[in-house]
């Protein structure tokens with residue numbers, strides 16, 4: 230919070246009181262932190278891009294050779310081995326591709342987006358996933374929200390990653406709450422007018438994020454999952470930053486986790 234104070238003079242110039250202005254700087258701080266993370270990611274970019282290129286070519290060779298081998302052998306145990314090679318090469322290739330997307334931001338294709346439609350699409354898709362299990366869903370959308378200017382495909386990616394993380398944290402049991410509202414406490418300057426922030430909160434009743442992990446949540450490759458790439462939240466961060474927004478983790482008031 231910032232505070233500034235000025236004397237309040239009455240008609241004959243004597244100080245009759247004071248004006249104290251308190252400004253909530255939470256969002257400003259969050260935007261600054263988001264900007265710093267974006268810079269770090271850009272620094273990583275050129276190295277990652279070179280590396281991605283160097284890795285992708287040999288991967289193609291390994292996969293091609295494994296496919297040839299697979300066609301030439303009969304022993305089921307060896308066929309299983311070549312299948313593992315092919316599958317793992319494809320996983321690595323996907324990882325490198327994600328890394329490339331992360332460091333070379335695709336251009337935003339802005340259009341008016343109905344954020345509720347995007348969220349409903351993501352939720353409908355995830356409800357079909359086996360990971361959904363017995364998860365209950367609570368949706369609290371503010372029906373007065375206007376369309377926002379955004380890249381529909383990329384915003385879909387953001388919410389897909391957040392909902393997937395929530396589902397993985399719940400393990401098929403618990404509640405996911407998705408809510409939207411206009412953030413009335415803050416404004417941004419847009420040309421001559423004032424822009425408002427749209428707030429989307431994705432919460433889950435899972436175990437939450439240990440305090441030591443919070444600082445690394447949005448760092449590429451930070452993952453506590455056996456088969457996680459750790460790129461999901463880094464990608465969310467990049468897309469939200471490109472949209473001029475900010476993304477943050479907040480523990481739930483009761484100490485439980487939330488993604489936002």
Ligand SMILES: Nc1ncnc2c1ncn2[C@@H]1O[C@H](COP(=O)(O)OP(=O)(O)OP(=O)(O)O)[C@@H](O)[C@H]1O
Pocket residue numbers: 390394395398433435436437438442446451452453454456457458459460461462463486487488
């Ligand atoms: N809703 C959540 N509850 C608890 N921990 C979370 C939640 N969302 C993210 N995390 C933590 O943040 C880490 C990073 O998340 P991120 O989405 O970037 O990668 P990932 O989910 O591990 O892998 P990927 O997204 O590539 O499958 C996770 O491994 C997990 O430890």
Ligand SMILES: [Mg+2]
Pocket residue numbers: 390393394457461462
């Ligand atoms: Mg994830």
